[in-house]
Amino acid sequence: MKNLKIYNILSLFVMASIFLISFGSCSDDDAQLAPLKIDSVSKAMSSSKPVNPAHNDSLTSVGYAGVMYIIKGSGFSGLQKIYFNGKESYFNPALVTDNTIFVTIDQNTPFENVSNELKLVTKGGTVVYPFKINAPAPVISRASTAFASPGDIITLYGDNFVSIKSVKFNNTEAEIEGTPTRYEMRVKVPADFGTYGVVVVETEFGVSKPSSIGVKYLFYGDSLPSWAYDWGGSYDAQSTENVSRGTYSIKKVAEPWSGFFMNSDLVLDTADYQLLKMSVYSTESTKIFITINSETGNTSKGTTVTLIPGTWNNISIPISDLHPESLDGGTFNNVFIQEFSNIPLTSDNIIYIDDIGFL
Structure with a gap:
């Protein structure tokens, strides 16, 4: 793919050279007499092998940001600026003759509430040409x-x-x-x-x-999958105090380094999923440790996630970050979450957990 992109870029410059040779044979005196005007705009194509200039004559009145176009006309010598809808686009002076300009429309060119105009500014004057910029795909x-x-x-x-x-x-x-x-x-x-x-x-x-x-499999929505336990504080598996979605969330009063373990009767296979997703709201904690390995004390078999206190954090963790290679047969049936901020916390620190699932 990289070689193909390089080939396409080289093709465009070869094509540009052909155009420049074709249109650059005028004398300096002729260039000075040529009126400043735009006759047409066409998309620069590089699909033909070798590049054939005739394949680049697909005229258009509509352009897209980030795409190269060919502007044809006369009086382009001494070109200073190119604008699309008032946004300047860079051009390579080596790709400009009195009759032809190769230019890529700037990526940030606006397309809403605009003039729908292409403007060229040269030493000899300014010319405006109707040209619309369409929105990129959503x-x-x-x-x-x-x-x-x-x-x-x-x-x-x-x-x-x-x-x-x-x-x-x-x-x-x-x-x-x-x-x-x-x-x-x-x-x-x-x-x-x-x-x-x-x-x-x-x-x-x-x-x-x-x-x-x-998610494909919802581990916790409004109720625990099976059983749970914690240490360093307390928990309520059906709290209504702060809910991301649905009726309940898990409320964990979390002391520093405290943990919460959930078990499911259903054994899941990591090969079936790409992400672990959950929503977490903390009042003070700034980091948690998460693992799907029953060896909860081994931090090398899980990952940490940074939290922004005072808001719901929608978390997506690649399964690869949870080290499925450390699981017997790549299967699991639990999720463990531990307070991991390593900062002083008050006795009122709470971590709310909602919508745990696997995608």
């Missing part, structure tokens, strides 16, 4: 919750949520609540949603990569 960066239930209203965060065609959970279309912005939208989880789903946003400009929500 991107989902995260959801407001790691878990969801049918009917829940959740917020999706990301970018390019414009001209939305649909939002789907496992191929079921979700209802959009309110008016989305470019960076976030609120949606209602469909009635047929189970414990796990793939969320996809489609706009007029493309489809997002799938983003997951929920």
Whole structure:
């Protein structure tokens, strides 16, 4: 793949050289007489082998950030600036003749509430050309919750949520609540949603990569999978004081280095999962240790997670960080959580734990 990218880059420069030779044969006197104008814009393609300039004449009036285009016209000698919708794009002077410009549209070029114009500034003047920048495909960066239930209203965060065609959970279309912005939208989880789903946003400009929500196996939702024990404090497995989702959460009054162990009658195989997910709220603690190994005192068989006190922390831990190679047959049936901040804590320090599951 790396060699292919290098080949494509080299192809573009070879192509550019061909254009420059073709259009750069004018004399200096001719260049001075040429009027400043833009005749066309086309996307720079490099798929042909060898590169054929004729394959780069796909004219367009619409562009995308991060893509190279060819601007054709005249009077480009002495080019100083190139703007798309008021955002300057860098150009290589070696790829400019009086008749041709190769330029890649800047990645941060705006596409909302803009002029839809391409502007060239040269020593001899300025020219403006109608040219629209389309939004890139939408991107989902995260959801407001790691878990969801049918009917829940959740917020999706990301970018390019414009001209939305649909939002789907496992191929079921979700209802959009309110008016989305470019960076976030609120949606209602469909009635047929189970414990796990793939969320996809489609706009007029493309489809997002799938983003997951929920888990394949819910270890703790509102009740313990089987039995539990703790030390260094106390716990309530069905507390209503502070809940991330559902009715209950686990309330652990946590002294320094105190622990909480949960066991399940169901044996799970690490090969079936990629992530351990949970939501944790601490009043003071800044770090916890987590393992799925019954050797709870061996910290080399688990991992630590940093917490932000005073808010729900939606945690996703790769199964590989929990060292499945240390488990007999890669199977397990427990989750252990230990206070690990190594800081002074008051007797009122509480860790709330909710929605433990495996994806």
